[in-house]
Amino acid sequence: MRLLILLILIIFLSKSNSVFIKQKQNQIPKTNNPYKLSNGLALTPPMGFNYWNFDGCETNLINETMMMNTAYAMSTNGMARVGYEYVNLDDCWMAKSRDENGNLLPDPIRFPSGIKHLADYIHSLGLKFGIYGDIGTTTCKGYPGSENYLEQDAKTFAEWGVDFVKMDGCNMQVEDMKEAYTDLGKYLQATGRPMVYSCSWPTYAYVENITMPFDYIEGICNLWREFQDIRDDFTEWTQILDEMEDSLPKRSQFAGPSHFNDPDMLEIGNGLESNIEYKSMISLWSIIAAPLIAGNDILTMSKETLEILINEEVIQVNQDPLGLQGNRVYQNQGLEVYQRTLINDSYAIAMFNRGDVQSDITITSDMLNLTNHQNFNIRDLWSHTDNGTFSDTFTASVEPHGTIMIKLSPKINNIYLPLKYRKHLLK
Numbered sequence: 001m002r003l004l005i006l007l008i009l010i011i012f013l014s015k016s017n018s019v020f021i022k023q024k025q026n027q028i029p030k031t032n033n034p035y036k037l038s039n040g041l042a043l044t045p046p047m048g049f050n051y052w053n054f055d056g057c058e059t060n061l062i063n064e065t066m067m068m069n070t071a072y073a074m075s076t077n078g079m080a081r082v083g084y085e086y087v088n089l090d091d092c093w094m095a096k097s098r099d100e101n102g103n104l105l106p107d108p109i110r111f112p113s114g115i116k117h118l119a120d121y122i123h124s125l126g127l128k129f130g131i132y133g134d135i136g137t138t139t140c141k142g143y144p145g146s147e148n149y150l151e152q153d154a155k156t157f158a159e160w161g162v163d164f165v166k167m168d169g170c171n172m173q174v175e176d177m178k179e180a181y182t183d184l185g186k187y188l189q190a191t192g193r194p195m196v197y198s199c200s201w202p203t204y205a206y207v208e209n210i211t212m213p214f215d216y217i218e219g220i221c222n223l224w225r226e227f228q229d230i231r232d233d234f235t236e237w238t239q240i241l242d243e244m245e246d247s248l249p250k251r252s253q254f255a256g257p258s259h260f261n262d263p264d265m266l267e268i269g270n271g272l273e274s275n276i277e278y279k280s281m282i283s284l285w286s287i288i289a290a291p292l293i294a295g296n297d298i299l300t301m302s303k304e305t306l307e308i309l310i311n312e313e314v315i316q317v318n319q320d321p322l323g324l325q326g327n328r329v330y331q332n333q334g335l336e337v338y339q340r341t342l343i344n345d346s347y348a349i350a351m352f353n354r355g356d357v358q359s360d361i362t363i364t365s366d367m368l369n370l371t372n373h374q375n376f377n378i379r380d381l382w383s384h385t386d387n388g389t390f391s392d393t394f395t396a397s398v399e400p401h402g403t404i405m406i407k408l409s410p411k412i413n414n415i416y417l418p419l420k421y422r423k424h425l426l427k
């Protein structure tokens, strides 16, 4: 009997010890974990507005009236309803120098009521407010940079009620950016105010051909600019798309909820491209889970521009909760197919004709790697019509520079069943 008790005791001790060791082992990586941004924001790609693409800094259009009117327009014209929420400043909002205590100041002519006043107004509309800064000595246009002021500026942004920080990288060595972007992320987080954190580090690494640690930046920024600045030009933005698809390491692997690749803001409505091209742009930006930051003049845009920006079926693809970035799965002489995996075993497909003549593009189940012969309903996301069933192939005629964007949903989703039965079937 004693022997038995002793045996049980030994087994118990050895077990509890191994549990203890296990717990200890589990704790080790936690305490050694490198810093991770955890603001719980940007679970899907951020959507909003920024004036840079239509305005730059050249005119006197950038001021608090323009920003407030834009925010008001967004809150009433359907943009806010479909998800555009961040109303963002870009370069040239600042005064040329800091105050005597080193605080950033707004340009007194453009923003006489101050930045907090602007943020409060934007918040009163149910929208969010974004700001621009630069991690180096000065911004790209020569306004005060945040180098040596990272903590102070993070606090200022929080006090003003900022919800989104675009941190540019002019006038800093790329080699110093890892530390600087990490530090600013920590300071932003330490303020306790949730602020989406957009980093431009990879753009500057790209320009200087310096290898970028994407597996690192995806842990410290909510989004990161990848390539050169976009222009309102079909050839130029398709080049950015190529860079996104062809550059190594494959960018899509780093995207997910709270961390997205950013090919730059939209040019839709800026006037130098056709609406066909603008529709292609938002279709492809949605497939690659890119932030949708409207870069056009919201106050003067045409009805057609607005309709392109607020196509809810396309935006639903962009905002799919899985947050997976799609990829190009086929290309041949300017005819291309892009595929993004969506929630509920569905897929978004963009059939993109980069060429100058109307052409047929065919998708096949092999091309899309759908080998279980599932039948899908085809929904055309621009004509808003159902377009038959996909089992093995589907062909569409696509206009030059145009995109046919469809969603494939497993056929069972459309069988009519009362909700209580559907829930079980769709599990």
Ligand code: GLA
Binding pocket: 052, 090, 091, 139, 140, 141, 168, 200, 229
């Ligand atoms: C850089 C950025 C642009 C814009 C300008 C402002 O070029 O990439 O998006 O913010 O700076 O100067």
